[in-house]
Amino acid sequence: MTLDFWFDFGSTYSYPAAMRIEGLAMRHGVRVSWRPFLLGAIFKAQGMSDSPFNLYPARGRYMWRDLERVCQSEGIPFRRPSQFPRNGLLAARIACWYSDAAWLPQFVRAVYRANFQDDLDIADASVVARCVTAVGQNAAEVIGQALSAESKAKLRAQTDEAARLGIFGAPFFIAGREPFWGNDRLEQAISWHAEHSSQAAISPDAAT
Amino acid sequence: MTLDFWFDFGSTYSYPAAMRIEGLAMRHGVRVSWRPFLLGAIFKAQGMSDSPFNLYPARGRYMWRDLERVCQSEGIPFRRPSQFPRNGLLAARIACWYSDAAWLPQFVRAVYRANFQDDLDIADASVVARCVTAVGQNAAEVIGQALSAESKAKLRAQTDEAARLGIFGAPFFIAGREPFWGNDRLEQAISWHAEHSSQAAISPDAAT
Numbered sequence: 001m002t003l004d005f006w007f008d009f010g011s012t013y014s015y016p017a018a019m020r021i022e023g024l025a026m027r028h029g030v031r032v033s034w035r036p037f038l039l040g041a042i043f044k045a046q047g048m049s050d051s052p053f054n055l056y057p058a059r060g061r062y063m064w065r066d067l068e069r070v071c072q073s074e075g076i077p078f079r080r081p082s083q084f085p086r087n088g089l090l091a092a093r094i095a096c097w098y099s100d101a102a103w104l105p106q107f108v109r110a111v112y113r114a115n116f117q118d119d120l121d122i123a124d125a126s127v128v129a130r131c132v133t134a135v136g137q138n139a140a141e142v143i144g145q146a147l148s149a150e151s152k153a154k155l156r157a158q159t160d161e162a163a164r165l166g167i168f169g170a171p172f173f174i175a176g177r178e179p180f181w182g183n184d185r186l187e188q189a190i191s192w193h194a195e196h197s198s199q200a201a202i203s204p205d206a207a208t
Numbered sequence: 209m210t211l212d213f214w215f216d217f218g219s220t221y222s223y224p225a226a227m228r229i230e231g232l233a234m235r236h237g238v239r240v241s242w243r244p245f246l247l248g249a250i251f252k253a254q255g256m257s258d259s260p261f262n263l264y265p266a267r268g269r270y271m272w273r274d275l276e277r278v279c280q281s282e283g284i285p286f287r288r289p290s291q292f293p294r295n296g297l298l299a300a301r302i303a304c305w306y307s308d309a310a311w312l313p314q315f316v317r318a319v320y321r322a323n324f325q326d327d328l329d330i331a332d333a334s335v336v337a338r339c340v341t342a343v344g345q346n347a348a349e350v351i352g353q354a355l356s357a358e359s360k361a362k363l364r365a366q367t368d369e370a371a372r373l374g375i376f377g378a379p380f381f382i383a384g385r386e387p388f389w390g391n392d393r394l395e396q397a398i399s400w401h402a403e404h405s406s407q408a409a410i411s412p413d414a415a416t
Contacts, residue, residue: 046264056254058374062387069396166266179270184392188277 008039009088087123216247217296295331
């Protein structure tokens, strides 16, 4: 059993979660399954044409201040992007196709840093290419594969799965069937997973 | 300087916050200002005709599960109300008019318990009357005063103030000018307040 980490590259609170999850998971012996999806498609299906943080300006203003505090308290560098939300489609296709690659977590963090530390446009293929190169991979090859029909279909299917699972925001964690929404719930999701997966691992032996 | 606690009697996450705030504030030497308002009016001004938890069912389903976990981890009894959101107008008028009364925090908790532990309709004046009686006050007198024109105007003005302050959800805490949204942020709001109000208290002396 893995802890499913659902994230969107444009999502603000996914940023601290993406920066924190691998270290926390390792310390608790939890395996993470990286599940990129397109939050914008979920919003659209709910009748929202933009992020709620843009549709409801008071909510947006609060979020930027809160995110700044969250990052500060976690020691995560943060600069408010000049554009929000940014289109993470290409990066998401890469992360979805190569979700099991050893370099994937590092690539994900590189893209988040580009967006939320360096204020770079992650919709720009050259920005994404630099993130691929930074983790020691061949950018032309990886991006070419990400733009293939099967890669596009995989991300579409994964976004459909998110909707089917009742995911309505990001970051979202699922441990077994237990849902946790938001960077604030990351520790709880990991504890829940560690507790319930060890029970699952112990039970068969206990029964014999 | 007080920590402003903005709450709505129908709001789900306001419930654990209302049950917890007085004990936490006392331990940190923080004075709480109880600020009831009508969240429904804020939603309406934003174009929402109902709670987002009803407008977006996936969000609502998650909220009920999460609230159950929050209450469980805090040792707060919880039963999902058969109706949501309940109309807390009368209770809010009382809490607004009598916001400085010594019995107010106890009254607020009694109303929240009626809604979220006993599944009683807090729109019903007899339910509210029992909450008033439970804190040793004369129900006819208190409710009569709450229904006066000046009491109605006071709650309207307070709800307008919430909107002006950028409050878009409940519970909401304001320490000085620093905003904190959600039961999850209660501890942070109290720490922030304790730290900054003691600085304010110390600075004049330090300057002399």
